[in-house]
Amino acid sequence: MNVSDQFEKRTARAELLAASAPAVAEPLVFAAKLFRLQGRLAAAISARHADAPFSGGAADLPRIADLLPPLLSFAAADGPPELAEAAETRASDDPTTAATRLRVYWEGGRDALEDYLSRAFLRPFAEVLARAGIAADRPRHEGHCPACGSAPIVSFRKELPDSNGAARYLVCGLCGTEWAFNRIRCPSCQEEDPTKLPSFQSDVHKNVRIEACETCRRYVKSLDLTLDARPLPEVDDLVSLAMDLWAIEEGWTRLEPGWAGI
Ligand SMILES: [Zn+2]
Ligand SMILES: [Zn+2]
Numbered sequence: 001m002n003v004s005d006q007f008e009k010r011t012a013r014a015e016l017l018a019a020s021a022p023a024v025a026e027p028l029v030f031a032a033k034l035f036r037l038q039g040r041l042a043a044a045i046s047a048r049h050a051d052a053p054f055s056g057g058a059a060d061l062p063r064i065a066d067l068l069p070p071l072l073s074f075a076a077a078d079g080p081p082e083l084a085e086a087a088e089t090r091a092s093d094d095p096t097t098a099a100t101r102l103r104v105y106w107e108g109g110r111d112a113l114e115d116y117l118s119r120a121f122l123r124p125f126a127e128v129l130a131r132a133g134i135a136a137d138r139p140r141h142e143g144h145c146p147a148c149g150s151a152p153i154v155s156f157r158k159e160l161p162d163s164n165g166a167a168r169y170l171v172c173g174l175c176g177t178e179w180a181f182n183r184i185r186c187p188s189c190q191e192e193d194p195t196k197l198p199s200f201q202s203d204v205h206k207n208v209r210i211e212a213c214e215t216c217r218r219y220v221k222s223l224d225l226t227l228d229a230r231p232l233p234e235v236d237d238l239v240s241l242a243m244d245l246w247a248i249e250e251g252w253t254r255l256e257p258g259w260a261g262i
Pocket of ligand 1: 145146147148149150172173174175176177
C-alpha cells in the first residue's frame, strides 16, 4: 500500500465514523476531506521524490511549498472559525514568508498546538520520507517519534502474538510512524512512577483512556484495539472528542493535538 492509499484508508474510515456518530460528524467530515487532500499531496510529493530524492532537511521545503495553497483554501472554507481565519491570513503570505513558516515548524520552533496548518501540510511529506526510509532532519526528544522527532498524536494497545497481554504503541502525528513504548511511562517527561500516571475512562467510550501525567500535566489518549482491531487510532480518536474537552477542562494539556485541532 503506497502513502496515498494510506490516506484514502483514513478518509474512508472517517466517513464511516461520521455516518454513525452524529455528535462528532462535523470534525470527522472535516478530517475526511483533509485526509483526501493529504493523499493528493502525498502523490505529488512522491512524484517529486522519484524525480530527485528529498534529503529530509529544511532544504527540501522550497521544493514543496508551491503545493500549500490548496490546503489553505480548504482550511479557510471548511475549517472551524479559528483555523479558517489562520488559513486566510496565511494565504496572503509572500512565498518567502510561506516557506519560512514551514521551516520554523520543521526545525521544531513551533508545535502543532501553535501551528496546525504546517503539521497538516507537512504530514504527507513526512510520511513519504518515513516510508522511503529517509530520516527527517529535525530535533529529537525522548519518548517522541524515532523517525521524525514529533510528539505522539495518539496511543493504542494491541494484543501481541506469543505474549500474554497487550503492548502499548504510540502514533506519530507528523509522519504516521507507530512505535512500541513502555506501558508505564510518560512520553513527554519520561515519568515512570505509576502513582503519578493516572488514567481516566468514561462510560460512553469504553475503548478509550486518557493517559495522564501529574508531573508535566500532559496526556495522551489511548485506544484499546485488543477487542476490535478495526479502528485507525488517529481517525477514531475524533469520536471521543468529548473526553478531550473534559480533560482540558480538568487542567490537562494534550501532548499533541488530534486532527480536530484539540
Ligand atoms: Zn514521526
Ligand atoms: Zn509527564
